[in-house]
Amino acid sequence: MKQTSVTTNAPCWTELGTSDPAAARAFYTELFGWQADDTARPGDEDYTQMLVGGAPAAAITPRYAPQQPIAWTVCIAVADADATAVRIKESGGQIRKDPTDVFDFGRFSVAADPSGAVFILWQGRAFKGAGVFDEPGSLGWVELLTRDPSGALDFYPAVFGWSVAPSEHYPQWGLDGQDFGGLLTMDDRFPPQVGPHWLPYFAVADVDNTVGRAAALGGDVPMPATGVPGGRRIAVLRDPQGAAFGVYTAGAEG
Structure with a gap:
């Protein structure tokens, strides 16, 4: 992610909803060197911010409903959650949770694009989003995996004003x-039960070393470390509870 601070209409934060928050905190603390802060959101002790060098990097929470998948969710900063929710519905998307205040921290809404990929709108107030980007242990890239690339290429620019760097294989948002993400078309390699989704990538100093540590900590490696055009080395991992996420070389252009 070339952006270095929270930018309106760009990814600003990511949250993990999991079946075992304590185990997840232990896994990511060992993997990324995160520090847990259970006091960052008074009144919601189940919400744990994870810090990098004292700066907020991500959050780990329990699942809020039995049907909620164990997964990372990407949050997009918006100036007005209510107005953006209207644009989402007008553009064929869904609002899964109407805009709601979170104390004085901000206002959020859970949305989905026309194919069903879920994301969160975040209208920051006291809390704007991540305090660090593209540094080891922080959010570095976001990727939409979808079976409807043409629909996505219409929807997201209409809602958020995103540009698209055209590519036959990997358009970039x-x-x-400033590019901050990409679009991967889901093909026959993806089982039918895997739905469209957003995947956060965290920057790391050494992708191969991180892959090895994740496996040693009980995680899975759906996509081993590999080099991609633009100087990046990437991998896709899965934590012991089943949440997928990516890692890539911090500071590498792509």
Whole structure:
């Protein structure tokens, strides 16, 4: 992610909803060197911010409903959650949870694109989002995996004003000349039960070392470390509870 601070209409945060928050905190603390802060959101002690060098990097929470999948969810900063929710519905998307205040921290809404990929709108107030980007242990890239690439390429620019760097294999999302993510078309390699989703990538100093540590900590490696055009080395991992996430070389252009 070339952005270095929270930018309106760009990814600003990511949250893990999991069946075992304590185990997840232990896994990611060992993997990324995160520090847990259970006091960051008074009144919601189940919500744990994970810090990198004292700066908020991500959050780990329990699942809020039995049907909620164990997964990371990408949050997008918006100036007005209510107005953005209207644009989402007008563009063919869904609002799964109407805009709601979270104390004085901000206002959020759970949304889905027309194919069903879920994301969160975050209208920051006291809390804007991540305090660090593209540094080891922090959010570095976001990727939409979908079986409807043409629909996604219509929907997200209409809602958020994103630019698209065209590519036959991997279009990239951007805003104000800064790319922050990509689109991967799901093909026969993806089982039918795996639905469209957003995947966060965390920057790391050494992808191969991180893959080895994740496996030693009980995680899985759906996609081993590999080099990609643009100087990046990436991998996709799964934590012991089953949540998928990516890692990539911190600071590498792509």
